Every structure is written in structure tokens, then in C-alpha cells.
Amino acid sequence: MTPPSPSTLLAQRLALAVPALLLGGAYVSQYGFGLPPCEMCWWQRYPHFAAVGLALLSTVAQPRRLWIALAAIAILVSGGIGAFHAGVEYGWWEGLTACSTVSLGGGDPLDAIMNAPLVRCDETPWSLMGISLAGWNFLISAVAGIAILLLLRRKA
Incomplete structure (x- = not known):
């Protein structure tokens, strides 16, 4: 097995770090700042989970560049869902008509459901700039997804 090129290594590190950090930020906002999803x-988290798994797989399985490229595509899918969600929040188009709740667990399940916060997809709970x-x-x-794919296109 030949060692990967520096651009492939950087792509691999980005494919692992970016979704892991974005997921970490999502969980910090959820549990640290009380912003239930x-x-x-x-939906945005699921492709990031897949990207982390694919990036980890690229460290042990061949063809490495394929797994990294699939991780990049998963990151781009999450970004696409994020774009759609942001458009719903800004009122550019209509999103889901259903809302979701977050069960905090423990105690009576019916009581937990009835007292769980209602989370709307068309409201922005927090923003920066x-x-x-x-x-x-x-x-x-x-x-990140575009950068990873461009790094993979570089010659060794």
C-alpha cells in the first residue's frame, strides 16, 4: 500500500474533522444551551454521522480516496439540507407542516411527551450575524465538501 499524498491526507482530515466538529457544535447547542433540534x-445530522464513519473507514480500508469522496458527498448533502432548512427559517419557501418534540426521558412517558418543548422548523432559535x-x-x-473534493483531484 502506497502512502497517501499530502492533499489526500488533508482531505481525509477535513472529512473527519468538519462533520465531527459540526456535530459537536450541534450537541453543545442542544444540551449546553437548551436549543432542542x-x-x-x-436530518442535517444524519449525513454528518455517515461522513464521520466514511472518513474513519478511509483510514483502514482501500480505496481510501473513494471513502473520502463519499464522506465529502455526505457533508455536501448535509449542507444542502441546511440550505433548505435555512430557507424555511427565513420564510423563502414553505417547509414541513409537522413539528417535533424532544422527550427528556425519565418518569412517566406520557407526562414527558406532554411537557416536552414543541420545536418548529420555521423558527430560528439562534443566529450569528x-x-x-x-x-x-x-x-x-x-x-468543506467542495474543498475535500478539490483536494482529492490534486495529483500526488
Whole structure:
């Protein structure tokens, strides 16, 4: 097995770090700052979970560049969902009509459901410089996914 090129190593590190950090930020906002996720927030997390798994797989399985490219695509998918979600939050188009709740567990299940916060996908619970969390996920994921794919295109 030949050692990977520096650009492939950087792509691999980005494919692992970016979704891991974005997931970490999502969980810090959820559990540290009390911002429960809506349904579309969860949808954005799933491709990041897949990207972390694919990036980890690229450290042990061949063809390494394929696994990294698939991780980059998963990151881009999450960014696309984030773009759609941000558009819903900003009122550019209609999103889901259903809302989700977060069960905090423990005690009576019916009581937990009845007292769980209602989380709407069309409301922005937090923003930085006018950009919601979904918007930041779109921006970061799009730049990272494209950067990873461009790094993989470089010759050794």
C-alpha cells in the first residue's frame, strides 16, 4: 500500500474533522444551551454521522480516496439540507407542516411527551450575524465538501 499524498491526507482530515466538529457544535447547542433540534435539524445530522464513519473507514480500508469522496458527498448533502432548512427559517419557501418534540426521558412517558418543548422548523432559535445554525451548517459544509473534493483531484 502506497502512502497517501499530502492533499489526500488533508482531505481525509477535513472529512473527519468538519462533520465531527459540526456535530459537536450541534450537541453543545442542544444540551449546553437548551436549543432542542427540530426535525430538519436531525436530518442535517444524519449525513454528518455517515461522513464521520466514511472518513474513519478511509483510514483502514482501500480505496481510501473513494471513502473520502463519499464522506465529502455526505457533508455536501448535509449542507444542502441546511440550505433548505435555512430557507424555511427565513420564510423563502414553505417547509414541513409537522413539528417535533424532544422527550427528556425519565418518569412517566406520557407526562414527558406532554411537557416536552414543541420545536418548529420555521423558527430560528439562534443566529450569528443574521445567519441561523442551519445557514452556518450550509456554509461550512458546502465549503468543506467542495474543498475535500478539490483536494482529492490534486495529483500526488
